[in-house]
Amino acid sequence: MxxxxxxxxxxxxxxxxxxxxxxxxxxxxxxxxxxxxxxxRFPAPPSPPPVAFGVQPTPPGAETDAAREPAPNSETCDATASLRPGPMPVPAQMPQRTTMADILGRGRLIVGLDIGSNLFSFRDPLTGDVQGFDVDIARAIAQAIFDDPNTIEYRVLSSAERTQALIDHSVDVVVKTMSITCDRVDDVAFSSPYYIASQRILSTRTSGIDGPAALAGKRVCSARGATSIGRIQAIQPRARMVTTTTWADCLVMMQQGQVDATTTDDAILAGLAEQDPWVQLVGPSLGEEYYGVGIPKGQDDMVRFVNGVLNELRVSGRWQQMYDHWLSILGPGNGPPQPVYRD
Structure with missing residues (x-):
């Protein structure tokens, strides 16, 4: 059927x-x-948009509309003047009852830095090694103490954690693009400057932002604890500050369209720009920053020792070699900063 x-x-x-x-x-x-x-004929794919990735959640710890901070003022004190280096001891033979002898006895130099500041301190994705300009400074200090540049224990710190890590002696030194300021010398000691940076602005190529005037009403990112926050707030009071834990977070937020620009030192921004062709440094210098090795307050022997290490890097030409290797993207540069000693 x-x-x-x-x-x-x-x-x-x-x-x-x-x-x-x-x-x-x-x-x-x-x-x-x-x-x-x-x-x-298939149509050619469109050019990639300025937003490099899909929309993602705001990085953990990011804060919008950050509170106003005072602009850094290095003119109220002679912050960059340090202690004159003494005779350099033979590596692995530190004078007794010194900070360096204690570090030698422990068997490692504890260095505070981060692994998200491309060109200065970052983890190589292939080898896993921590490297960069700041890392080479730290390795030179370890070499002078142990006769071995690899005797280092790295402690990863955010910008906001650097000063406290020195106050509570959880690190021996901080080598993390740490600017020497009058506010900070009240709490920690510094070496003589080992690098001079200029604060600039990083924006996407299609943003129309070409200087601080264009930041009015815009969202501007900076890592928490950086001196760049107070300076940009003083220069452009209408900028809306967004603070994060790391500079890498600022780049991610720019790529997601969550912030319009990032501001900090040109060397750090250049490292971010190397990771994304859609961003660029714009505008004039907003002020100079003098990087120094942070050292716990009261350890004058360690300050003199580190200054001796930096002096050897300058006179031997090693500083320039480090610059050419890591920071040549910034141009030929003006050579290492010349120290000023207060004694």
Missing amino acids: TCRGAPANRHADAIGRYRVRWVRAVVVVLFVCVAATGCV
């Missing part, structure tokens, strides 16, 4: 067979057309 639905099913089967034959015919025509004449 034939069921009532059979004719409808046969009709549907016929339609299905027709569609299969039509699709096969189109495929054959397309294949012949491409093989014979190359006549099929």
Whole structure:
């Protein structure tokens, strides 16, 4: 017995067979057309947009509309003047009852830095090694104490954690793009400057931001604890500050369109720009920053020792080699900063 639905099913089967034959015919025509004449033209993909990735959540710890901070003022004190280095001891033979002897006895130099400041301190994705300009400074200090640059224990710190880590002696030194300021010398000691940076602005190429005037009403990112926050707030009071834990977070937020610009020292921004061709440094210098090695307050012997290490890097030409290797993207530079001693 034939069921009532059979004719409808046969009709549907016929339609299905027709569609299969039509699709096969189109495929054959397309294949012949491409093989014979190359006549099929697919539109070129559009240029990648400034937003490099899909929208993602705001990085953990990011804070919008950060409170106003005082602008750094290095003119109220002679912050960059340090202690004159003494005679350098033989490596692995530190004078007794000195900070360096204690470090030698422990068997490692504990260095505070981060691993998200490209060019200065970052983890190589292939080898896993921590490297960069700041890392080379730390390795030179370890070399002078142990006669081995690898005797280092790294402690990863955010910008906001640097001073406290020195106060509570959880690190021996901080080598993390740490600017020498009058506020900070109340709490910690510094070496003589080993690098001079200029604060700049990083923006996307299509943002229209070309200087501090264009930041009015814009969201501007900076790492928490950086002196760049107070300076940009003083220069452009209408900027809306967004603070994060790391500079890498600022780059991610720019890529996601969550902030309009980032501001800090040109060397750090250059490291971010190397990771994304859609961003660029813009505008004039907003002020100079003198980087120093942070040392716990009261350890004058360690200050003199580190200054001796920095002096050897300058006179030997090693500082310039480090600059050429890590920071040549900033141009030829002006050579190492010359120290000023207060004694």
